[in-house]
Amino acid sequence: MDELVHLNRRKLLKTTTGFLAGLVIPGSPLARIARGPAWAVDLTSLTSSEGATLLAVARTLMPHDELDDAAYALVIPAIDADASKDEKLLKTLREGIANLGPDFAKNSESTRIEVLKKFESSPFFQTMRLRTVQILYSSPLAYAYFGYEGEAFSKGGYLLRGFNDLRWLPEVPLEDSGPMPVGVTREEIRDGEH
Amino acid sequence: MALQNRRGHDIAGTSLIDWPITYKELRTYYEIAERRLGVTRRNGVPGLPASNNFKVMYAGAKKLGYQQVHTGHLAINSRAFDGRSFCIQQGFCVQGCKIGAKWSALYTEIPRAEATGNLDLRVESTAIRIEHGDTGRVNAVVYRDGQGREQRQKARAVCVAGNAIETPRLLLFSSSSKFPQGLANSSGQVGRNYCHHITGFVWGFFEQPVYSWRGATIAGVVEDELINEPKRGFAGGYRMELVTLDLPTFPLVGLPYGWGRDFTSIVENYRNMAGMFINGEDLPRSDNRITLDPVVKDAFGLPVAHIHVDDHPNDQALRKHAQAQMSRMYEAIGAKRIVLGPTPPATHNMCTARMSANPRDGVTNAWGQTHDIKNLFISDGSVLSTAGAANPTLTIVALALRQAEYIVREMKEHNI
Numbered sequence: 120m121d122e123l124v125h126l127n128r129r130k131l132l133k134t135t136t137g138f139l140a141g142l143v144i145p146g147s148p149l150a151r152i153a154r155g156p157a158w159a160v161d162l163t164s165l166t167s168s169e170g171a172t173l174l175a176v177a178r179t180l181m182p183h184d185e186l187d188d189a190a191y192a193l194v195i196p197a198i199d200a201d202a203s204k205d206e207k208l209l210k211t212l213r214e215g216i217a218n219l220g221p222d223f224a225k226n227s228e229s230t231r232i233e234v235l236k237k238f239e240s241s242p243f244f245q246t247m248r249l250r251t252v253q254i255l256y257s258s259p260l261a262y263a264y265f266g267y268e269g270e271a272f273s274k275g276g277y278l279l280r281g282f283n284d285l286r287w288l289p290e291v292p293l294e295d296s297g298p299m300p301v302g303v304t305r306e307e308i309r310d311g312e313h
Numbered sequence: 314m315a316l317q318n319r320r321g322h323d324i325a326g327t328s329l330i331d332w333p334i335t336y337k338e339l340r341t342y343y344e345i346a347e348r349r350l351g352v353t354r355r356n357g358v359p360g361l362p363a364s365n366n367f368k369v370m371y372a373g374a375k376k377l378g379y380q381q382v383h384t385g386h387l388a389i390n391s392r393a394f395d396g397r398s399f400c401i402q403q404g405f406c407v408q409g410c411k412i413g414a415k416w417s418a419l420y421t422e423i424p425r426a427e428a429t430g431n432l433d434l435r436v437e438s439t440a441i442r443i444e445h446g447d448t449g450r451v452n453a454v455v456y457r458d459g460q461g462r463e464q465r466q467k468a469r470a471v472c473v474a475g476n477a478i479e480t481p482r483l484l485l486f487s488s489s490s491k492f493p494q495g496l497a498n499s500s501g502q503v504g505r506n507y508c509h510h511i512t513g514f515v516w517g518f519f520e521q522p523v524y525s526w527r528g529a530t531i532a533g534v535v536e537d538e539l540i541n542e543p544k545r546g547f548a549g550g551y552r553m554e555l556v557t558l559d560l561p562t563f564p565l566v567g568l569p570y571g572w573g574r575d576f577t578s579i580v581e582n583y584r585n586m587a588g589m590f591i592n593g594e595d596l597p598r599s600d601n602r603i604t605l606d607p608v609v610k611d612a613f614g615l616p617v618a619h620i621h622v623d624d625h626p627n628d629q630a631l632r633k634h635a636q637a638q639m640s641r642m643y644e645a646i647g648a649k650r651i652v653l654g655p656t657p658p659a660t661h662n663m664c665t666a667r668m669s670a671n672p673r674d675g676v677t678n679a680w681g682q683t684h685d686i687k688n689l690f691i692s693d694g695s696v697l698s699t700a701g702a703a704n705p706t707l708t709i710v711a712l713a714l715r716q717a718e719y720i721v722r723e724m725k726e727h728n729i
Contacts, residue, residue, distance in 0.1 A: 180572045181564075183581065232573060248572055256580070257561040266584045267526065267560040272411045276401030282528035285365035287521045288372045288646065295371065295383040297353065297360030297391050300399035 137167035139174060139192045158189045160196045164203040165212070170195050172216050175224035177251045179231040183264065190260035197254050198247070208246070215243025324548055326625055327596040328506050332698040333670040333679040342711035350388035350416045350710065351395055359391045360384040361400060364528030367555055369517065369587035373642030374535045374553075381536035385555075388416035388706070389529060395421065402528040405559065438464070441613055443471055443487040443496055443689070451496070451689045457613055470688040470720060470729050474713075477507065477662035480695045481603045482618045484666070484676075497666070497683035500673050504603035507622065508664040508700035511551065511593030511632050514558075514567050514654025517643030518582045525557035525588055538638065539702050547630035550702050551593030553639055558588070567654045579652055587643065591635040592660065594702040596625045603665050622658070632656065661705050666695035680719045681712060688729040692716060 140159035143150050162170050177191045202209040216223075218241075219234055226234070238244045255261055262269055271277045278300070347355045354360045361384045363371065374382040389406070390399045400414040413420055426432040437459035444453040444465075451471045458464050473480050481504035485495040495503055533555030540550050558567045564580050567588075601623060605616035640651045669675025672684035681696045683689045692713050694705050701708070723729045 181577050181580075182574055183577055252564050253561060256564055261560065265560060265580070266522075266524075268524075269559070270405065271403050271527070276403040276412075277527035278400075278402040280527070281524060282364045282402040283362060283368070285368050285521075285523060288368050291363035291368055291371045291384075295360070296363035296367075297384055299362055300392055 135161045135163060137162040137165055137170050139167065139170045139195055141188045141192065143189070144187060158192070160192050162196060162199045164209055165195070165199050169213070169216050170199070171224050172219060173198060173212070173247065175231060176219070176235065176247050177255065179228060179235060180248055180251050181255055182228070186264050187260060190255060190258055190264070191251075193258050193260070194251050194254045198250050201250070211243050211246065215241060215247070218243070324596060324627065326598065327627075328599040329597060330667070330669055330671075330674045330698055333668050338679075339708075339711055339715065342715045343707060345714055346707055346710040347386075349421075350707070351390055352707070353385065353387050353389065353391050354383065355386060358394070361387065361389060361391045361529055361532045364402065364532060364555075365523050366525040366528065366557055366587050367533035369519070369523055369646070370533045370535070370553075370555055370589060370642070372646045373517075374537075376645035377638070377642055379535050379537040381534075381539075383534065384532045385534045387529070387532060389532070390414045397421075400529055404526050404528055404530055404557075406530040435464075435466075439613070440473075440475070440483055441486075441615060443473070443483065445489065445491065445496070445686070449491060449686060451686055461613075468688075470690065470724070472690040472692040472716075472720075474691075474693040476693045477665040477695045478603055478618045478620065480691060480693055481665045482605065482616075485603075485605050486615055492685075497676050497685045497689055499685050500676065502667070502669075502674065502676050504665050505599050505601070506597035506664045506667055506675075507601045507603055507620070507662070508595050508597055508697070509622065509659035510661050510663075510700055510702075511591055511595050511628050511635070511656075512658075512660055513591040513632055513636060513656040514556065515589050515591075515636055515639035515643070516567070516579075516652040516654060517587045517589075517640075517648040518579070518650040518652070519585045519587065519646075519648055522584045523587045524584060525586055526559060530557060531555050531590075535642075538635070545634055547627045547634065549594035549596065549627070549631060551591055551631055551635050552702050553635065553642075554590045554592050556588045556590035557586075566657065568652065569655055579650075582650070589639045589642075590660075591632060591639075591656075592702060592704065593628075593631045593635060594700050595628050597664055597667075597699065598623065598625060661694065661700070663694040663697045663700050663705055666691045667698045668696045669698065681716045682719070690716060690720065 138159055138161050140157065142157050143155070165173070173195050174191055177194045198212070202212055215238065218238055223231060223234060235244065271280060274280060351358055363384055367384060371382055390397055392399050397413045401412060403411065406415060409417065423434070427434060435456065435458065438456045440454050440456045442455040443451050444455060445451045451468065453468055454466050454471055456464050456466065473483060475483055484497055484503050488495045492498065494501065497503060531554050535553040538551050538553065541548060560583060563583065568576065568579060600621065602621055604619045606619040609617045611617050636653050643651055666676035668677045668679055668681060675698065677683050677691050677696050681691050683691065694709050696712060697705060697708065
């Protein structure tokens with residue numbers, strides 16, 4: 120949950136070059152796990168305006184209407200951190216942002232798609248696509264949104280947490296399946312809390 | 314598993330050979346291996362219980378009339394065995410098993426071998442050269458230890474088990490004036506005939522949740538297509554194996570390249586997704602091979618492995634057939650959408666120092682003993698003559714057990 124600490128406890132550093140911020144929408148997956156009514160992330164290489172453009176790029180690349188801006192905002196400080204260690208990448212990002220034009224983030228989605236298509240083969244686009252997929256779908260916000268439960272080792276596995284709770288298809292006969300391990304019965308699973 | 318190639322050698326563009334060993338000869342060792350590993354559905358060991366993802370596979374397979382559908386023969390404990398826990402259905406099995414329910418030599422055979430006092434394990438070391446004497450017998454392994462220092466270990470015999478990429482690489486860069494093509498490579502076959510199994514994801518999306526990530530990742534298989542039936546338009550066969558990917562990995566490697574609403578409309582339905590994977594027999598080709606990269610070097614200044622692979626038309630026909638059958642399975646039980654994922658370049662690496670009856674066709678004999686050097690052995694998936702359509706671990710273990718007996722015998726008789 121490091122990302123959320125980051126979202127909720129802004130450390131205003133001297134090196135901060137920009138930030139992204141937003142409100143937590145009541146009833147959203149974010150509201151269930153956020154600690155306050157607002158979120159913000161700091162940037163140490165990119166400006167707020169550049170960050171906002173990249174946020175719009177991330178949303179255009181992987182659009183999920185009901186997924187909070189905060190989830191997309193997590194992508195930007197990661198790219199910003201990459202750029203702070205890699206001048207070549209920072210240059211690629213700045214050139215890419217310049218190519219998109221000053222009003223990119225304000226444009227309609229269809230316009231943003233048209234603009235991005237022109238640069239699809241560029242290192243800027245490919246970096247943004249890769250990092251957006253990697254980070255967007257790895258956050259607790261995305262997990263909550265997609266109903267994905269992640270690792271189960273810390274909770275004793277999925278053995279008693281629904282690995283076989285599908286009921287809309289027939290059960291598999293025992294000869295092609297196998298018994299629950301000793302001490303755990305199917306009935307216990309069915310009577311369980313989930 | 315049919316080990317012998319019964320298809321003849323007449324498929325153009327391949328370097329197919331027969332195994333120099335029969336299934337009957339290897340059968341005993343398969344049985345020993347299955348007992349040691351605690352393989353499910355063998356020797357009275359129960360199968361793993363069906364997961365949600367498997368229930369979907371099973372229902373679809375049965376609609377198509379498939380008969381051999383079950384939770385697999387897996388080296389994953391369905392009950393406590395050999396001092397290790399039963400599977401608690403954690404998922405993420407490809408990362409290794411945190412509770413040790415899945416067999417791994419790292420926490421079974423190796424600690425036991427250490428306990429005998431006869432194993433001196435040099436951890437964090439990298440072999441960089443195998444040396445030989447005037448007679449042509451190998452006599453030492455040079456390696457870098459954990460601190461990067463060069464060390465030399467004398468040897469009466471050497472077994473190489475770096476698997477199908479690193480084993481040929483080590484043989485190739487151990488070349489000398491006596492063996493200018495690399496060790497055990499008078500045939501020129503070291504690194505050739507690389508096989509990697511035909512792969513491919515097929516995803517089915519349903520009205521209702523599957524939660525495919527819950528439970529043992531590959532605990533399910535359809536084996537009916539594991540036959541050689543040329544009427545299907547290709548030689549060899551394939552298994553359909555249960556699979557899933559975690560959330561960040563799924564859009565990253567499980568889907569065809571894409572972005573925008575069509576791409577995300579797939580990810581939106583992640584929880585309603587079931588998954589299968591092709592494990593098909595690919596055909597060996599002489600030019601599908603591991604060579605030493607002319608440019609890129611590793612941390613020790615040694616050339617990295619360069620891997621070249623071209624699909625054979627047979628590979629493509631097999632993959633297409635498998636994708637169609639898997640799609641039909643999901644459609645038969647009401648899938649709303651089928652997505653054919655990309656085909657990862659490899660799941661298993663095999664055949665690059667293959668065993669052959671004729672020394673010109675391969676690198677080792679039926680014991681994994683190199684044709685050229687009597688005291689040099691290959692003990693990994695490189696020695697497979699053909700890839701087959703099964704996951705190769707059990708065959709690798711069976712061959713290693715058989716080889717170990719042979720080495721003991723040959724040492725006692727002072728042949729090596």
